[in-house]
Amino acid sequence: MTDATRLAELRQKFGRVPEGPSDPKPGTVSPREAQPRFRGLESGHRACQGCGEALAARLVMECAGPDVIVANATGCLEVFTTAWPQSAWRVPWVHSLFENAAAVASGIEAAMKARGKNTKVLAFGGDGATYDIGFQSLSGMLERYHNVLYVCYDNEAYMNTGIQRSSSTPHAATTTTSPAGKERMGKRHLKKDLVSIIAAHHIPYAASASVAFPQDLQRKVRYAMGIEGPTFLVIHSPCPLGWKHDSRLTIDVARKAVECGLFPMVELERGSLSNVMPIRQVRPVTDYLELQGRFRHLFADDPRAEEERAHLQALADYNITTYGLTGGDPDNADTVGTAAVGRGGHPAGRLRP
Amino acid sequence: MHGRGGQGSVAAAYLLAATAFEAGWQCQAFPSFGAERRGAPVTAFVRVDQTQIHLRSQIRTPDVLIVQDDTLLQDERITAGLKSGGAMLVNTARDGGEIGAHFGCRCVNIDATELAITHLRRPIPNTGLLAALVTLEGRFALTALEKAVSGRFNGTILEQNLALIADAAAAVSAGAWAEEMSDA
Amino acid sequence: MREALEGSQAIARAVALCEPDVVAAYPITPQTHIVENLSELVAQGDLHTEFVSVESEFSAASVVLGAAATGARAYTATASQGTLLMAEVLFNIAGMRLPLVMTVANRAVSAPLSIWNDHADSMAVRDSGWIQLHATSNQEAVDTTIQAFRITQETELPVMVCMDGFILTHTMEPIDLPDRMAVRDWLPPMAFSRSLDPERPLSLGMLVSPDYFPEIRHSHHAAMQQALAVIEEVDTSFHSRFGRAAGGLLTVEGDPEAKVGILAMGSTVGTLRAGMAHYVEAGPARLITLRSFRPFPAEALREAVEGLDCLIVIDRAISPGLGGVLGTEVAAVLSQSARPPHILNHALGLGGRDIPETVYVDLLDAGRDPDAPRFSVFDADMTKLAPEDR
Amino acid sequence: MTILTRSAYGEPGTSLDFKTGNWRSTEKPVHIHAKAPCHGACPAGEDQQAWFALLQEGRVEAAWRALVAANPLPGVTGRVCPHPCETACNRKALDGALAIHNVERWLGDEAVANGWAYPVEEPPADAPVVAIIGAGPAGVSAAYHALRHGMRARIFEAASEAGGLLRSAIPPTRLPRAALNAELDRVLSLPGIEVTCRARLGRDVSVEALAADHAAVLLAPGCQEGRDWDVGGSVPADHHEGLALLKEFMDHGQFPAAQRVIVHGGGNTAMDLCRLMKRFGVGEVTLVTASGLPGPDTATDDLINVVPRELEEALEEGIEIIPHATVNRLIMRGSKVVGAEVASLKKVPGTDGRKKRVTFEGTERVRDVDMVIPCIGEMVDPEGLHSWINRGYLRPSDHWGTLSDRIYALGDARGDRGTVAEAIGDGARAVAAVAARLNGGEATTDTRAELPASDLNPVYYPPAARSVAPKLPVSERTFEAEIEGDIGHEAALAEAARCLSCGNCLACDNCWTFCPDSAVIKTAELATDGSFYLFDLDYCKGCGLCAQECPTGYIQMRPE
DSSP, X not given: OOHHHHHHHHHHHHSOOOOOOSOSSTTOOOTTTTOSSOOSBOSOOOOOTTOHHHHHHHHHHHHHOSSEEEEEOSSHHHHHHEETTEEOBSSOEEEOOSSOHXXXXXXXXXXXXXXXXXXXXXXXXXXXXXXXXXXXXXXXHHHTTOSEEEEEEEOSSBTTTTSBOOTTSOXXXXXXXXXXXXXXXXXXXXXXXXXHHHHTTOOSEEEXXXXXXXXXHHHHHHHHHTSSSOEEEEXXXXXXXXXXXXXXXXXXXXXXXXXHTSSOOEEEETTEEEEEOOOSXXXXXXXXXXXXXXXXXXGSSOHHHHHHXXXXXXXXXXXXXXXXTTOSOTTSOOTTTTTOOOTTOOGGGOOOX | OEEETTSOHXXXXXXXXXXXXXXTOEEEEEEEOOSOOTTXXXXXXXXXXXXXXXXXSOOSSOSEEEEXXXXXXXXXXXXXXXXXXXXXXXXXXXXXXXXXXXXXXEEEEEOHHHHHHHHHSSOOOHHHHHHHHHHHHOSSOHHHHHHHHHTTOOHHHHHHHHHHHHHHHHHSOTTTTGGGGTTO | OEEEEEHHHHHHHHHHHTOOSEEEEOOOTTTHHHHHHHHHHHHTTSOOSEEEEOSSHXXXXXXXHHHHHTTOOEEEXXXXXXXXXXXXXXXXXXXXXXXXXXXXXXXXXXXXXXXXXXXXXXXXXXXXXXXXXXXXXXXHHXXXXXXXHHHHHHHTSOEEEEEETTTTTTOEEXXXXXXXXXXXXXXXXXXXXXXXXXXXXXXXXXXXXTTTHHHHHHHHHHHHHHHHHHHHHHHHHHHHHHSOOOOSSEEEEEOTXXXXXXXXXXXXXXXXXXXXXHOGGGOOOEEEEEOXXXXXXXXXXXXXXXXXXXXXXXXXXXXXTTEEHHHHHHHHHHTTSSSOOEEEEEEOSGGGOOOOTTHHHHHHXXXXXXXXXSEEETTOOGGGSOGGGO | OOXXXXXXXXXXXXXXXXXXXXXXXXXXXXXXXXXXXXXXXXXXXXXXXXXXXXXXXXXXXXHHHHHHTTOSOHHHHHHHOOOHHHXXXXXXXXXXXXXXXXXXXXXXXXXXXXXXXXXXXXXOTTSOEEEEEOOXXXXXXXXXXXXXXXXXXXXXXXXXXXXXXXXXXXXXXXXXXXXXXXXXXXXXXXTTEEEEOSOOBTTTBXXXXXXXXXXXXXXXXXXXXXXXXXXXXXXXXXXXXXXXXXXXXXHHOOOOOOSEEEEEEOSHHHHHHXXXXXXXXXXXXXXXXXXXXXXTTOOGGGBOOSOHHHHHHHHXXXXXXXXXXXXXXXXXXXXXXXXXXXXEEEEEEOTTSSEEEEEOTTOOEEEEOSEEEEEOOEEOOOTTTTTTOBTTBOOOXXXXXXXXXTEEEOGGGGSSOOSHHHHHHHHHHHHHHHHHHXXXXXXXXXXXXXXXXXXXXXXXXXXXXXXXXXBOOGGGOOSSSOSBOXXXXXXXHHHHHHXXXXXXXXXXXXXXXXXXXXXEEEOTTTOOSSSSEXXXXXXXXXXXXXXXXXXXXXXEEEEO
16 A cells, blocks of 8 residues: 555545635636735734734745745644634644644654655744743754744733733833832843844854844745754744734834844854844834833833833843944845835835736 | 662573573563662562463562672571572672571572673673573573573673683582472 | 563564654653663664654653654653653644554652552543553553554554553563564555645644534544444454454453452553462452553443452552542443442552562452452551551 | 534634634725825926836836926926925935936936937827917927827917027026027927917917917917016116016126115026126125025925025025015115115914015114115016906916916916926916817816825835035036036936835835735736735735835725
């Protein structure tokens, strides 16, 4: 018996009998079908309006698919894309648990290797799944050198369960478990410097990206996809609900996070800083903070608020100094350059009549 | 089989079981694993039979005791449960008869450590002890032991072990314990 | 070919015969030798598999989950705490209905810390939805392991092969390992109907609302029920191909006219069998060996106890506050019989307490004692307890 | 209802079955092709954004063709227009308005140099013919637009050459005669246009006669007649009116002798006059204007109506400008002016809601001057137009220039115009009205709203400084050489790249890229609104991200 006939037999036994082509008019291609990009994540998912994570995932899938398998940690992305009986994924996708996406991806990759296939494996997790509960299995995956791109959608709190603080929540941000009050000014601790920890595994490539800079993000995904070995990308993905900003401001907020220095855009190869996205016009952190309800208490008439604003500014300044975010090669993609648009669109999806 | 952690009691038990297997017998060898580390007294068990062995209890009333290290004789309880008429094989330069008299059982001694140092340049008494046991007991041909050993070693080490087996076998009286073993 | 092999080594060799694509495991006593032997086979080139040395049992289970989801043949092994660390994943694997084989080298669960055998670990995950098969000997463990790879494919349910830690895993005994080509021939090619495949993308492990959840659980239960037949068929097929069976769903031996029965799982059976042969004077008894704990062969069990007045169920696990796990389940199942036997349930050998041959006699004696408790930790020495706790 | 497979829930359907469009509660995104402010501000009706878009694609000739769809004389306007387009340009607030006039002029010159053909065809011989009085910018524009509407044009010009005030009132330093002639000749030699020079209205032709055998008569005679001017009844003996003085200078190269001059007015004639006189050797030249100078507090309708760079150059050249002021009184010694009393003045809202000019008491000061030149505008020469003149101008009743059934007034003669661009726009509008009438309809205007700068997302435009055209240094400025130079190909394209594309789809892909719900469909084939995208309202949740991140303000959130 061949593998193929065995598979057909099992599909007959357990699976759904194919219902024929879903396209009612064979031969016609709907405009949606004809999009000049790979649609790994389809419409009809149930993300909130203006969801940064949904956007980030779609951007990643565009340049990662179609020959990929995705292992997705429990979290918003998993929940809003796969409410049975409808899935928004157009790639093979598996969700197991909150804390094991990296390990599941390891297993998929091992299976691909065992079967001599080149299909790339992606692991997706939020900051809870990555910075916190799944940190161990991620570390194991990196150490074992699995050929997996791990993408962390960083929205800086446990959003799936309703905005609880994570180790990625920025200092002084309020969440339901780090509220501000008479005794507290939001989260007391700092945001974990995950990229440095990841890079310390001496893996080929670890980088940060932001939904506000899609071309840069996709360049990083393509680069990571081309590497044989473990790679890591953390994508700053605003959550309008959790950060308490208007849904239309998702990109604006993300952009300002980068431009004020609080979310440095860095690339590390084998543990060493290899590239940064320079900031041409550094903004004060307040430009970023004032857009978000989670920092509203920092604008109260309160000396503690002023101190915390100064603290966050100092953290941003630290990033700018540490990573050299204001200098660098003028030819590099920078926050201005990568946000620029031109007539006729991005090179990848260029469309001209 | 009494030994100390790190001396290879379990390996010896397995080797004895393998010898029985090579001789066409049913066998069962298992350790009494504890959390003990290197140096602590440990015990391993071997059952042999001509029919299938179902019993999986620890052996409380052995026919034969093998003591890998004579310092273990300081514990008077070492012969507890030894069947009446049972025998003890001790790795020691001391006289087996005296030891047997002390514990009230038959006892044969063999300086397996010395033999091992001579042949293997290392103080591993297992092969010598088993060769002595097989010879004393006479149930399994010495070739079964040689075969079992061949399954574990090769090259120089195998040759050294085979030479050791011959020397150890020569050091004891063949078949001395044969009649006692029939009901094992 | 028959060889004298340590149980763990035999399992490793059996797994290798099944040629898994991916093996992931994390060492834990008493499963360690299985992992070590597999590693050695890989190192020597006797097993071509992706051997993933994970950083925890949790990841071990997760790795094989991922591998299985792609349609790869995957294997892992664990014990005790490792089983519990895996627990979340085990439920997940079963809920996703993935084909997978795992050995559990049964061991007590801490605290108190015990490295020795009992069944607390696999019992703790009995509701995870895995098939759980118990081996009484290393030969059965080997044969069940090979069968498990076939069962899991036929059912798309994961299979846990339980074998007693140390008592089996660390015991050397003669083992007949099937021929590699024969196993290759007997096992169907590995395939999984819902494999993760870029050519045919689908989503596994989705969110399910109350609109579908009960149906899915029912479907799982139904699949487990249907697996009963598969377990038997596979054992029959194995028997006809390799000349021996591994125990079907359950086996019955002893005096068919006996009014007293003893039911047990795992290595205890061997000791009871020896005791039954040895202590003929203790009276006739029927010995029932339950191999398939999940799915639970209710119908087969009802037939097996037909005619018994008393059934003594041996547990190697306890559900504190209730009693024996197996005993409670047997009682529940037999309560639906027309004439259920009186059921006594005794926990034996917890935490590695040696079970002597004489236990057979003691059990039968207890079975005849009208004042005997319905449940006891049979080998507990009450003198070691404070009077209030006896 | 989905029937579960035997393997439970492993083969889901697509989320496309789950329409998230009903999550929108209030607003949906729409494409709004707003008017670019440059376009809205252009009196000639040019859509600068449209032709910049073509330049951005490197299509230079196509850009020129788009430009001349409105304005046939870009080489001229690029030189003389006060470019309100640049004043309106939304880029002004970022890093400087686009140098639109430089690029316009460059395109015009490129067309001349390369001989690009105007996008018009000769109308059939029996096509309707419009009669046009005056070959100034309004008349030339009208003739050209007649061709575009399939009509023929017959121009009657009183002077010996076409050009009108372009020739008579604009010094060659601003508009070299070669550039003027080249562009005029190309337009007027288009088949279908017939020019008769030295044909004076009232003497050689009459409006009534022309009206009888033409589809329409378009009156674009310009303003040739000086206004009466006095200050409190005083008129100096050596009174010179500004425009006359300028024409005289351009014909003879001489100004009357004076050392200290006040020019009173606020237009280009005043400015030209100031600069020419200063260059001619007048020691002090002061411009007194009621308008304001460019600045953050100056309202658009208060701004001095001169080409901004001319103002700049005038200041460079040492012209003094007194804004918000008027000549209150002439101080005469006999009939000769020896001084002028200047007082501050401002437009303030009056009780009727209209703005009125108020002279502030107590602000009077006296300047010693020996000449005061009024540059307060001219009126229509009434010859042949008596029946149409109303208080010195033709004063049509509407935007189209309608005087009566088939008679239209264009350009300066309307009385409410002041620039070449307006004249050109008038030509286009009047012809459009004629064509519409012939077709039995009504001409329409572009009523789209202009895009405010606040609707742009400036983040997407990298900083880029405005290109600067070369300019003659003050010391080298003469009466002939053109002061402002050519911007050149490279800088022209660089300027084009700076265009923000206000209110128009850039096809930048931002909406397509940023939509978290993939509810933007990219399609050149199906989008019928000039964009490249469709909103799939079946899935759009109304987050507004696309509108927020649309660089050009082309996407707006609107109530459902």
